[in-house]
Amino acid sequence: MSGRKNESRKNDDLVLGKHRFVSRLLMGTGKFRDRAAMFKAISASGTQIVTVALRRFGEDGDSDDLLSPLLRIKGLTIMPNTSGAANAEEAIRAARLGRELSGSPFVKVEIHPNPHHLLPDPIETYKAAKELAADGFVVMPYIPADPVLAKRLEEAGCASVMPLGSAIGSGRGLATADMLKIMLRECAIPVIVDAGLRSPSEAAAAMEMGCAAVLVNSAIAASDDPPVMADAFASCVKAGRQAWRAGLMIRSDNASATSPLTSFLA
Amino acid sequence: MRNITKSLPEWLDPSQWISREYGSREIAAALESESPGPGDLAALLAPDAAYSLEILAHRARAVTRRHFGRTISLYAPLYLSNHCSSGCAYCGYASDRDQARRKLSLAEVRKELSALKRLGLREVLLLTGDKTPDAGYEYVEECVRLAAGMFPFVAVEVFPLTVEEYRGLVAAGCSGVTIYQETYSPADYKKYHRWGEKKNYMWRLETPDRALDAGMRWVGMGFLLGLSDPVVDSICLLRHVEYLRRKHWRAGISVSFPRLCAEKGGFKAPRPVDDKFLARMICAFRICLPDTPLVLSTRESARFRDGMAGIGISKMSVASRTSVGGYAGKVRGGGEQFGVNDGRSVREFCARLKAAGLEPVFKNWDAVYR
Amino acid sequence: MKIVVNGKALETRPGVTLADILAGLNARAARVATMINGNVIPAERRAAAVLHEGDRVEVLAFAGGG
Numbered sequence: 001m002s003g004r005k006n007e008s009r010k011n012d013d014l015v016l017g018k019h020r021f022v023s024r025l026l027m028g029t030g031k032f033r034d035r036a037a038m039f040k041a042i043s044a045s046g047t048q049i050v051t052v053a054l055r056r057f058g059e060d061g062d063s064d065d066l067l068s069p070l071l072r073i074k075g076l077t078i079m080p081n082t083s084g085a086a087n088a089e090e091a092i093r094a095a096r097l098g099r100e101l102s103g104s105p106f107v108k109v110e111i112h113p114n115p116h117h118l119l120p121d122p123i124e125t126y127k128a129a130k131e132l133a134a135d136g137f138v139v140m141p142y143i144p145a146d147p148v149l150a151k152r153l154e155e156a157g158c159a160s161v162m163p164l165g166s167a168i169g170s171g172r173g174l175a176t177a178d179m180l181k182i183m184l185r186e187c188a189i190p191v192i193v194d195a196g197l198r199s200p201s202e203a204a205a206a207m208e209m210g211c212a213a214v215l216v217n218s219a220i221a222a223s224d225d226p227p228v229m230a231d232a233f234a235s236c237v238k239a240g241r242q243a244w245r246a247g248l249m250i251r252s253d254n255a256s257a258t259s260p261l262t263s264f265l266a
Numbered sequence: 267m268r269n270i271t272k273s274l275p276e277w278l279d280p281s282q283w284i285s286r287e288y289g290s291r292e293i294a295a296a297l298e299s300e301s302p303g304p305g306d307l308a309a310l311l312a313p314d315a316a317y318s319l320e321i322l323a324h325r326a327r328a329v330t331r332r333h334f335g336r337t338i339s340l341y342a343p344l345y346l347s348n349h350c351s352s353g354c355a356y357c358g359y360a361s362d363r364d365q366a367r368r369k370l371s372l373a374e375v376r377k378e379l380s381a382l383k384r385l386g387l388r389e390v391l392l393l394t395g396d397k398t399p400d401a402g403y404e405y406v407e408e409c410v411r412l413a414a415g416m417f418p419f420v421a422v423e424v425f426p427l428t429v430e431e432y433r434g435l436v437a438a439g440c441s442g443v444t445i446y447q448e449t450y451s452p453a454d455y456k457k458y459h460r461w462g463e464k465k466n467y468m469w470r471l472e473t474p475d476r477a478l479d480a481g482m483r484w485v486g487m488g489f490l491l492g493l494s495d496p497v498v499d500s501i502c503l504l505r506h507v508e509y510l511r512r513k514h515w516r517a518g519i520s521v522s523f524p525r526l527c528a529e530k531g532g533f534k535a536p537r538p539v540d541d542k543f544l545a546r547m548i549c550a551f552r553i554c555l556p557d558t559p560l561v562l563s564t565r566e567s568a569r570f571r572d573g574m575a576g577i578g579i580s581k582m583s584v585a586s587r588t589s590v591g592g593y594a595g596k597v598r599g600g601g602e603q604f605g606v607n608d609g610r611s612v613r614e615f616c617a618r619l620k621a622a623g624l625e626p627v628f629k630n631w632d633a634v635y636r
Numbered sequence: 637m638k639i640v641v642n643g644k645a646l647e648t649r650p651g652v653t654l655a656d657i658l659a660g661l662n663a664r665a666a667r668v669a670t671m672i673n674g675n676v677i678p679a680e681r682r683a684a685a686v687l688h689e690g691d692r693v694e695v696l697a698f699a700g701g702g
Contacts, residue, residue: 028702031335033625038700053701056418056642056694057668058661066698067667081701086516096676097669097696115484115518116511116557169333169557195702217702222335415644439643 028217133157165196207240350395352462414439432480444486450502492526492535
């Protein structure tokens, strides 16, 4: 695993396609009580990538233009998501609309056909991701924590994979840890945990595992104090990343310095 | 067409669970279960339950918060017509009731919808009585098309339609169909549905399948509390939901708890359900269906609604009129289907929700763009 | 002639352009993305995009999402 050495901070950028980022905390903009809380949280988090959704203009009165205030935040990349799309064709259309609006090539491919568990459709996601990658998008697909699917998407040209930590609303944190670990061993592109993270410590755990970044939305938006929570997440993401780079003491059954078992053979 | 079943379809049959004994061990197991099933629901609803409703309510609230945050989705019903050809013994609209009959013209529908929109609502449920020549499929389709141009989410609660007709509604912009089986007991169903198309038990039972086959995004399920044994009906309802989740894996399914209440004809509920039992039912369903929207209407009192909001309940109607029209001003004729017990305005109700730490939501983020 | 904008039926004069529709929606100041019959129409082509009977127009903007 490259990057473990204690190199200068400059070399620990998150690399997505040809783009480099310092922050390893991505944020969603949904479910905030109000705009002010959202912008304060974005600012407090130090995030450099936020996801947004596409909606029909004019349906919500004052909250129509999210783009202008976001564009005013320096160094922020807008990543439209394709949520609402039921299949690849719709997701591709949503991505193209999003790119036109944001001016950014980033897209989070999100296709969840079932409104209860909101789990992503791997087949439609793969189809959409492949076509969008060929069309020059920086594709960030939201997927089940499936290591084989992840490699397929890597080969199809995605910039990262975004496996869920657990199903939205299940409250299970990093339930997919075992699958994530396999993914981390095999993926050459960044693995970014999305969905299911409930607390800063879970974000730290994901980073200590070796994940490249995390995407957090509800845990910040629905907290009592989003800007403070965003700051807490940012600290934990940094701490987890540092810990991973510094090399965690492996907790294992393999060795104990105090009472060696095989000293009798010496 | 058969209109009674001698035996229920295997996927619906509750027999296996209703003849059992449920004690504190079964209840504890139900609360521990990773995926509670009909037996667990039956345990939680058992009449001699020795546990406290308070424990159930805490669990229900925690589960609701995980899946729905602190949001309460709001919608309003709009009665398009109270013409009816059927003879449900318990309904103010039954064709033998002395009731002024009224049907909204499209112009009136538009006026009513505008009024609802001005109140802030973004989801509307269009209702009619059972099928009549005056208010048949074409009328419903036209109203749906009109409403879909004004609201991001339109659902209907009308008489059962064919797959082709549901396809027509989907194309017109309908996103959901609400249909209550009233009771899953074929014997009681026969007793209370005296004449008309509504007599057909299986046709009604298979309605959610037809709607979903036609591409409808959501179905709303439930049975009429007070008509028959609520524990047996609850087990059937849970099994029905599970059956639909398995068969239509893309579908959205919600569950409502319509309770028989006073109507002009004076029908008395043969198996009345009190507040405590309804509260327990809602909590039990929340525990067994953690990610399913659970809906409470304005049939219920303000006190009960305030109590259950966020404790299991994630969706509620507001500012309802159950007379035909009624939002845009006085409508001549077209009396109420049932009495509304929570008459609070949208503003009042939202203020109450916010004071309780809940967040009224008028439009779900799931609103689809195509 | 009749067109559909964001799901709603609209009566307009023949020869109306997508830019006209946006002006009518007061969407000039806000940033929006547009489609006609499922085809993305970039901003620079809106003034020239003439609408025809039965066209389905979508005007979209960013909103909060995860």
